[in-house]
Amino acid sequence: MIRLHGVSLVYPNGTRALDDVDLEIEKGSFVFLVGHSGTGKSSLLKLLYREELPSGGEVVVDGVRVDTLRRGKVPKLRRNIGVVFQDFKLLSHKTVWENVAFALQVTGTRTRDVMRMVPRALDLVGLSHKSRMFPSELSGGEQQRAAIARALVGNPKLLLCDEPTGNLDPSNTTEIMELLQRINLKGTTVVVATHNQAVVDRMRRRVVRLEHGRILHDDERGYYFRGLGQTAVLPG
Amino acid sequence: MDWGRLRFFLGEVLTNFTRNAGMQFTAIGTVAVTIVLLGAFLYVRETIQTFGTGVLSQIEIAVYLKDDVDDAKAKELASKLAGDSRVASASYVPKREGLKRMKAVLKDIDTSLLTTNPLPNMYKVRVKDPDSVQNVAAWIAKDPRVAKADYAADTVQKLLKTAAVLGRAGIALIALLSISAAIVIANTIRLTVFARRREIAIMQLVGATNMYIRMPFIAEGMLAGVLGAAVAIGVLALAEHQVVPKLAATLAFVTFRVNESTLSVELLAVGAAVGLIASWVSVGRYLRT
Ligand SMILES: Nc1ncnc2c1ncn2[C@@H]1O[C@H](COP(=O)(O)OP(=O)(O)O)[C@@H](O)[C@H]1O
Ligand SMILES: [Mg+2]
Numbered sequence: 001m002i003r004l005h006g007v008s009l010v011y012p013n014g015t016r017a018l019d020d021v022d023l024e025i026e027k028g029s030f031v032f033l034v035g036h037s038g039t040g041k042s043s044l045l046k047l048l049y050r051e052e053l054p055s056g057g058e059v060v061v062d063g064v065r066v067d068t069l070r071r072g073k074v075p076k077l078r079r080n081i082g083v084v085f086q087d088f089k090l091l092s093h094k095t096v097w098e099n100v101a102f103a104l105q106v107t108g109t110r111t112r113d114v115m116r117m118v119p120r121a122l123d124l125v126g127l128s129h130k131s132r133m134f135p136s137e138l139s140g141g142e143q144q145r146a147a148i149a150r151a152l153v154g155n156p157k158l159l160l161c162d163e164p165t166g167n168l169d170p171s172n173t174t175e176i177m178e179l180l181q182r183i184n185l186k187g188t189t190v191v192v193a194t195h196n197q198a199v200v201d202r203m204r205r206r207v208v209r210l211e212h213g214r215i216l217h218d219d220e221r222g223y224y225f226r227g228l229g230q231t232a233v234l235p236g
Numbered sequence: 237m238d239w240g241r242l243r244f245f246l247g248e249v250l251t252n253f254t255r256n257a258g259m260q261f262t263a264i265g266t267v268a269v270t271i272v273l274l275g276a277f278l279y280v281r282e283t284i285q286t287f288g289t290g291v292l293s294q295i296e297i298a299v300y301l302k303d304d305v306d307d308a309k310a311k312e313l314a315s316k317l318a319g320d321s322r323v324a325s326a327s328y329v330p331k332r333e334g335l336k337r338m339k340a341v342l343k344d345i346d347t348s349l350l351t352t353n354p355l356p357n358m359y360k361v362r363v364k365d366p367d368s369v370q371n372v373a374a375w376i377a378k379d380p381r382v383a384k385a386d387y388a389a390d391t392v393q394k395l396l397k398t399a400a401v402l403g404r405a406g407i408a409l410i411a412l413l414s415i416s417a418a419i420v421i422a423n424t425i426r427l428t429v430f431a432r433r434r435e436i437a438i439m440q441l442v443g444a445t446n447m448y449i450r451m452p453f454i455a456e457g458m459l460a461g462v463l464g465a466a467v468a469i470g471v472l473a474l475a476e477h478q479v480v481p482k483l484a485a486t487l488a489f490v491t492f493r494v495n496e497s498t499l500s501v502e503l504l505a506v507g508a509a510v511g512l513i514a515s516w517v518s519v520g521r522y523l524r525t
Contacts, residue, residue: 049441078443089438093251106444111240154442 001027001158001189002048007057009043009213017043019213021057025191027157030184032200033193034224035210041193044210045160048191049081050074062157079107082151082159082188086166088143090135090150096122097131100150107154121153125179141172148179152188159183161192165199173199197224248452252428253459259424260460266420267464267510268471270413271503275472277406278502282494284399295366297373297387299326299359305381310357313381317361322372324362331355356383414510417464421514425457429522436522446523453519454512461511465504472503 002025009018017040025031033041046052047059050066059066064077090099100121104114122128125145135143144164151159161180165173177199184190194200200207200223207222208215217226253260299317301310307330317326329337334355363372369387377385429436439449473496 072445075443075445078441080443083441089434089441091435091438102438103442105241105244106439106448107442108241108448111238114240150442 001025001029001062002191003058003060004044004047005058005060007047007054007059009040009047009052010055017213018047018054021213021215023208023215023218025189028184028187028189030181030190030205031192032203032205032207032222033191033210034195034197034200034207035216036195039210040213041195041210042162043213045083045162045191045193048158048160049078049083075107079154080156080158082148082154082156084144084147084151084159084161084164086163088135088140088147088167090143090146092135095132095134096127096138096146096149099135099146100153103150103153109154117153117155121149124152124183125149139172140168141175144168144172144176145179148176148183152183156188158189158191161190161194163194163196164192165194165196170198177203200224245452245455249455249459252432252452252456255431256424256428259427263417263421263424263460264464264467266417267461267507268467270410270417270510271465271468271507272471273413274410274506275468275499275503276475277410278499279472279476279494281403281406284402295362295369295388297361297363297369297376297385299361299376299382300384300386301357301359301381302383303356305357307357309381310359313359313379316379317359317376320372320375322363322365322368324364326359326361329358329360331357334358361385414506418510418514421457421460421511422518424460425453425515425518426522428456429453429519449523450516450519454515457511457515457518458508459511461507461509461514462504463507464511465507468507469500469503 002023004021004023007018007021007023008016010016021044023044033044035041043052047054048061048066050069054067057067061077062080066077069077091102094102097118101114101118104117109117119128119131122131125148127142127145127149130138130142135146138146144167148159148164159180164180165176168176173196180190180192181203204221204223206218206220207224208218209222209224209226210216219226301313305313310328310330314326314328317323331353334357335353338355361372361376363369373385373387376382436449476496
């Protein structure tokens with residue numbers, strides 16, 4: 001699904017966010033991208049949906065060379081990738097339903113299909129009963145579920161989540177992580193960038209650990225810190 | 237037709253438009269002022285042109301024939317002149333007729349001293365297109381029977397030149413005004429774009445094409461341009477209604493015959509074009525960065 005080969009990313013100001021990264025992610029897998037703040041997690045995700053272009057190396061997503069992709073082809077790539085952020089990025093003047101429908105409407109989907117696809121996505125994230133509410137009337141967890149519905153409404157093969165639980169309390173965090181697992185079980189490849197150690201250690205999924213823009217370790221059923229469960233590093 | 241899609245699009249345009257109402261008001265006003273001036277200019281120009289063409293078409297070429305050309309030979313020239321497509325009319329004035337006319341004009345002056353007729357036989361030629369006066373006169377002058385072909389050269393040329401200079405100055409002024417109107421619209425659209433940067437970011441994220449992202453803003457710019465033009469047309473119609481009857485009374489020799497509906501369509505098109513170009517450039521710059 002995803003293949004990075006010798007990828008580096010140097011921002012115009014000289015910051016080296018990624019340095020010679022090699023990474024492969026199988027179709028249908030669930031992967032954590034972890035590391036402290038500023039180690040390049042967001043940068044790596046941005047390369048996948050072509051928000052940034054690598055300074056060197058190859059980026060392939062679902063068989064498409066993203067690093068050499070023509071400008072005009074970017075929309076098609078992005079319709080195949082759902083992206084979710086820490087701050088939800090919902091439109092405050094639109095209802096939940098309108099926010100989710102927006103993703104379809106602006107990509108020229110027929111109204112008939114919009115009417116069919118939006119309820120399905122809202123049902124998947126369990127927000128059908130709040131579809132007429134505005135984001136400000138929802139809890140953080142519900143807002144994030146609305147954002148996930150928007151990311152998934154077009155049936156993308158890949159879901160990228162950048163600190164999806166960064167603004168949420170523990171119970172909402174658990175809810176969202178369970179939802180992401182459910183989505184993954186339905187066949188969507190899910191990549192979650194997070195520095196939430198508790199979440200990572202509880203889920204025991206593949207963990208790719210970044211440090212200073214390089215891959216420090218990459219473990220199946222891993223922990224945030226290699227070889228250590230969460231309890232081992234809890235203070236006191 | 238997918239009405240849902242159309243409604244969504246128009247809803248987006250309307251949201252944009254009303255969100256920026258104050259700025260839109262300024263944009264519409266600027267366009268209106270520009271187009272009022274443009275309309276007045278076009279109106280005056282058309283009136284002057286109609287008037288000028290009328291005057292110019294009155295201008296005659298006086299063709300003086302050589303002394304040895306008698307009436308019979310002069311008739312041959314008539315068919316040559318009449319055969320040319322540029323010539324509207326050619327009337328023959330034999331020398332006795334000319335003398336009679338001169339005596340009629342100079343009736344208070346004693347002309348009995350004239351023992352012979354000093355006037356040559358002549359033709360008075362009118363052309364169809366006033367611009368061709370010079371060429372036609374030169375062509376006639378080349379004829380061996382013709383001594384001289386005169387026309388009010390200076391007057392004609394000065395008139396044409398003045399009209400051309402006025403026209404160019406007017407166009408330059410209108411161009412400047414259009415540019416400033418376009419800048420105001422572009423700034424308005426930039427504000428809308430800024431107000432909608434979150435929407436734009438999401439549209440880009442979910443894979444909307446740049447063309448699609450652009451469209452509501454283009455529509456918004458065109459709407460401002462068209463509304464401005466509509467206001468201007470209203471002002472112009474009112475002005476025409478108030479002013480022209482008074483002018484027509486004073487300037488009886490000028491005919492006010494302007495095709496208002498054609499002019500209105502032209503002005504609306506100018507408004508739409510200014511809005512289109514301004515918003516296109518404005519959004520284009522945002523999307524590229
Ligand atoms: N647009 C940018 N311009 C310059 N530097 C950037 C930009 N975005 C991120 N960085 C820098 O790149 C490094 C990696 O950032 P990021 O990928 O956001 O890390 P993370 O998501 O792991 O916190 C940081 O040092 C950050 O300051
Ligand atoms: Mg980050």
